[in-house]
Amino acid sequence: MADPSKLFWSCQQGDDWPNSLDICELMVEVFGVIANFTVTIVLFLLRVEKSEVLALLRVLPSSCPVSTVIDFLHDVGPPSSNTGKIYFDGLVCLFWSSRFLYWYSKVHVYHSAVAFAHNRAFKLLQLRYYRLTTERRRLTAYMLFAFIGSFLAAVPQLLGAQPQVKNCACASPIGDLVVLSVVYAHSYLMVAFFAIIYPALLVYISIALLLRLWKSTTMGTPMGEDEMDKLAFPDTLSPSEDSLTIHSNPGDLQQRRIAAHSDRSDWPASFCIKPLTVAYIATFTYDAVYQLLSATGTLTYVIQSPRQTFGEILLIFFTALVPLILFFHIPAMRSVIYCVHKKRNAAGIN
Known part of the structure; x- marks a missing residue:
């Protein structure tokens, strides 16, 4: 373990912005913001019988664009405020320059992903003790977990803020032994939770879902109903066959049936947990290892360095993958592609 009296991080100030890594980072950020806002809007248009099903599903892609926008502002905006207004500059230093908001938004995405995976898995696995509480109470607990957990994870960033420095x-990190000890402990806890415990939990959930699906197909063991498969737009919640027959010709009716059948999959929509798990582990491991090696004294965590920027790109890449994974796993969202394709074909014929 590194000596707590020594600093394991520093800050690099360069005038070569934007370099190739910065341009790549900006491109991923722009794509992530557009994709997440699009998927979030579509999710708010969808309806289902139990509104609680959509709550956590909406929180995940909603937190991703917030995190990505903060990343973007960190890249293109000034890192510190020097307006001459002491209180304003102090608040900017405390919450922005210290990277408090940066890590709060990042951690909120990970907490939301884990809460979403936990909720969907336990519904599909039909665990008995999970039914002891109501859906609304569980939802409240998940929400509090995401918001309070994110705040607690980001609070140590405030300890390193130095509003009195221009x-x-x-600014050079505070050399106080108590503050440095807290920062070291925070680094180890971050690695333990987000690089070990959360990945292990997500992998366990993915394996449990695969085993339950295998048992349901080979042994007839029932799997819980996936409400995410029932998500639909308001005008297609319960279309009747008779109304379709009256207002549509046989060719259109047959196309609707084919589209509805093609939108269904042998994989429940909640199985998006698996690619989310793979994406989370693949994108977070690098930065976690970098922080761990820095905390142990092997390396120095240099903020704004190419090595640290590459880790940021991977973290942003996860928030950009979330909307794509959700879009292609939810039948109602996939149907948007079919509708757009059909309209283009109709326009081409006309």
Whole structure:
């Protein structure tokens, strides 16, 4: 373990912005914002019998664009505020330059993903003790877990803020032994939770779902109904066959049936947990290992360095993958592609 009296991180100030890594980071951020806002809007248009099903599903892609926008502002905006207004500059230093908001938004995405996976898995696995509480109470607990957990994970960033320094974002870290000890402990806890416990939990959930699906197909063991498969737009919640027959010709009716059948999959929509797990582990491992090696004294965590920027790109890449994974796993969202394709074909014929 590194000596707590020594600093394991620093800040690099360069004038070569934007370089190739910065441009790549900006491109991923722009794509992530557009994709997440699009999927979030579509999710708010969808309806289902139990509104609680949509709550956590909406929180995940809603937190991703917030995190990505904060990333973007960190890249293109000034790292510190020097307006001459003491209180304003102090607040900017405390919450922005210290990267408190940066890590709060990042951790909120991970907490939301784990809460979503936990909720969907336990519904599909039909665990008995999970039914002891109501759906609304569980939802409240998940929400509090995401918001309070994110706040607690980001609070130690405030300890390193130095509002009295002109360049607050790259000020030399405080040499106080107590503060450094808390920062070291925070680094180890972050790695333990987000690089070990959460990945292990997500992998366990994915394996449990695969085993239950295998048992349901080979042994007839029932699997819980996936409400995410029932998500639909308001005008297609319960279309009757008779109304379709009256207002549509046989060719259109047959196309609707084919589209509805093609939208269904042998994999429940909640199985999006699996690619989310793979994406989470693949994108978070690098930065976690970097932080761990820095905390142990092997390396120095240099903020704004190419090595640290590459880790940020991977973290942003996860938030960009979330909307794609959700879009292609939810039948109602996939149907949008069919509708657009059909309209283009109709326009081409006309």
